[in-house]
Amino acid sequence: MTTHINEQAQQLDWAEKAAIEHLKARLATGDALHAQASQLLTLLLAGMTGALAIGSKVFESYPGPVQWGAAVVSAWLASICVVLTLKAIATRTTQTQYNEPRNLYRAELAEKYTLQQLREFELENVQQRIDLTKARNANVAWWLDRCRYAAAATPAVFAVAAAISA
Template identity: 35%
Template sequence: MSDLLEWSEKQALENLRFHIQTAEQLAKDANATLTLLLAGAGGLVAYLVKLLESKADTVWLAAVCAFVITLSVLSATLIFFCIKTAPIAAPTNEPKNIYQPSFSLSAIREVELQNIQVRIDQVARRNMRVATWLDYVRFMAVCSPISPAAVGVLCTVLGLA
């Protein structure tokens, strides 16, 4: 029984550490995506200032504004769902929880193995949520030129040019 318990503990901790490492990679990817979105929005704001100085057509102003707003909303979505600080399970338990002299070591280890499974499930759910929203934001970033094009067409149709 001890060999099985020892092997199970080792595998469980390895699995939890893998999920924590995945969470770190997702955080890096989300930050890189945010950097690109903010750089794009910043460049568009600079372009918008140039358009305002040159008294450009309303169509161009509206389209660039729509693009800036789209990238800003995507950035906010990314921050809220992927980058916002959230708790993550530690690989091991706190000493106050595992030091229980009134129980046998094997009983404590068996309970702790169940606790590790709970932490694995928590981190895996967190990773899935973050990965899903990161994918949504990336896809919407690829589709983001649609909004300024639609605004430009709408302005043209309404005769605001």
């Protein structure tokens, strides 16, 4: 019986350590996605500014296809920037690696449950934080990819706008 209890304690120790490491990796992935989105935003803003400098000439007399194409590209890149900011960069609820002390130790819970049971409850809490972090990362990654695809389509947007205005 003691061997079985000892094995359960070891398994719980192992699961707790693995869960925290897993959550830590998921949180790091979220940070990496945020950094990539910020880098993409910087590139898009630079491209938008350049296109705006050329595209602003549509307000002069007799703008040509290049000016119209650049104006449309500027608007296109601005719209990607807005989507990227709202869907991938904007501040979101982020899970923490560890629970707060006031949640980990409460005298009334210590009277009702064994330490083993409390640790098992906390392991479930870590799993919930992992699940929420995975969902947040998946959503950010999905939008980041869509914004990358939209940015890659920019030459086609320019070509279509220039062709229509010609």
